[in-house]
Amino acid sequence: MNKIILAIDSFKGCMTSEEVENAISSSLNSKEIEIHNIPMSDGGEGMLEAFITVMNGMIVETKVHDPLMRPIKAQYGITPDGTAIIETAKACGLTLMTAEERNPLIATTYGVGELIIHALQGGCRNFIIGLGGSGTSDCGIGMLKAISDSFPTEKTIKDIIYDEMRDCRFTLASDVRNPLYGPEGAAQIFAPQKGATEYMVVELDKRAIEFANKSAILIGKDSSQEPGAGAAGGLGYAFLQYFNATFRSGADLLLDLSGFDSLLNGTDLVITGEGHADAQTLMGKLPERILRRSQLQNIPVWLIAGRVSQSNKLLSEGFQRVYSITPECMPTEKAVIPDIARENIKRWTDAHLLSIIR
Missing domain, CATH: 3.90.1510.10 (Glycerate kinase, domain 2)
Structure with a gap:
């Protein structure tokens, strides 16, 4: 694993795209891997x-x-x-x-x-x-x-x-x-x-x-x-x-402006996401647009979200892995507190991402 792109939408009302991506990349803190953070938005918050x-x-x-x-x-x-x-x-x-x-x-x-x-x-x-x-x-x-x-x-x-x-x-x-x-x-x-x-x-x-x-x-x-x-x-x-x-499409416009397709060259993994992911994610939302572009170059895409439902549908459409960063027992009003969300992201990074980098 040499190069990872983080292209994650904001967790609305909780963390900006940049904050989510920084929480992941700062937890990785590896000199052996090239990490690209691309702040994302489909035209809404952030x-x-x-x-x-x-x-x-x-x-x-x-x-x-x-x-x-x-x-x-x-x-x-x-x-x-x-x-x-x-x-x-x-x-x-x-x-x-x-x-x-x-x-x-x-x-x-x-x-x-x-x-x-x-x-x-x-x-x-x-x-x-x-x-x-x-x-x-x-x-x-x-x-x-x-x-x-x-x-x-x-x-x-x-x-x-x-x-x-x-x-x-x-x-x-x-x-x-x-x-x-x-x-x-x-x-x-x-x-x-x-x-x-x-x-x-x-x-x-x-x-x-x-x-x-x-x-x-x-x-x-x-x-x-x-x-x-x-x-x-x-x-x-x-x-x-x-x-x-x-x-x-706000997502496609931003991806074009950021040179996303060129950046995919030599990439081993793309991580995208949003606050809540379900079947509607596949209806032109930012993670879906990132998935389609990455699929053209056969690059695996992971999807993370504060909450996930209908994960089987998301997996069947091509996401290699789908994760909810929030423990099932945690109420939403607690999960959307930025410091709590940041802790949940770090926990997920340590459990699922660091293991494939080491």
Whole structure:
């Protein structure tokens, strides 16, 4: 065993990708093995840090409004070539509200528009937008309003898009492929996770249909059923409809930028993972994308997660080994404490990884 790649997604609400990978690599501490840590994100939590790391960018901070229009400071990134990296959850994330405050009928993406305008005024024209972790379901209306508010009142959003922002290019990073509305749409599938009641889900879906109809008339096309339109509570739709954005798997985009395929040359083992792994992991999530690329070069892939279910399905799809780092008897509320998770990772590393290196 000479070379190992660690490409592990964040353990959401617990540890960042970088923290998980550092916990493993620091436990190995071997001069005889080449270890490559690649911070990972599929466009959700940790997206900003992961993309900035692989693109050698810097972090910028500015004042914006959170989902409830409270003033906050939010970060985004700028790369050496002037590309803005925006993790939308920094401005409209679910974690910016307490459980009691969450209400997708009023939560807004206004702060995302403010981040875009700040980057635009700083000279950025290319944008990579991570769409995970939102606490909103406003179809991007708030984002569009913030952009409109930053220009003279006589200019419509259509004027702004086709005149002031005609040189801007948006790439959306997400693993969500849902349409804007309907049985598989943003409201039906994701709004309950953001605090929506059954009544709210119906109302949100109705609002999405109305906004899509009006937008189709205004812009002359309808992006509401495109894959990814339902991402981030319909924020994906606003980018597709109004800015002709390009949708990419966040995992694949990051893997391409990091030169992952080239790095696989001479690799003996790839270790990937996420907070909870099950059959949905195989539906285009980051570990699955890493598995497929590694399989093309016949490199074994191990999957680790805080919790694992349906491990037989994961093994049958090609993961050589699948591990849950959390003891079965440990309650989840304890397992997600960062220090406890770190101890569990070290225990797993000592028990399963060190043995094949020695």
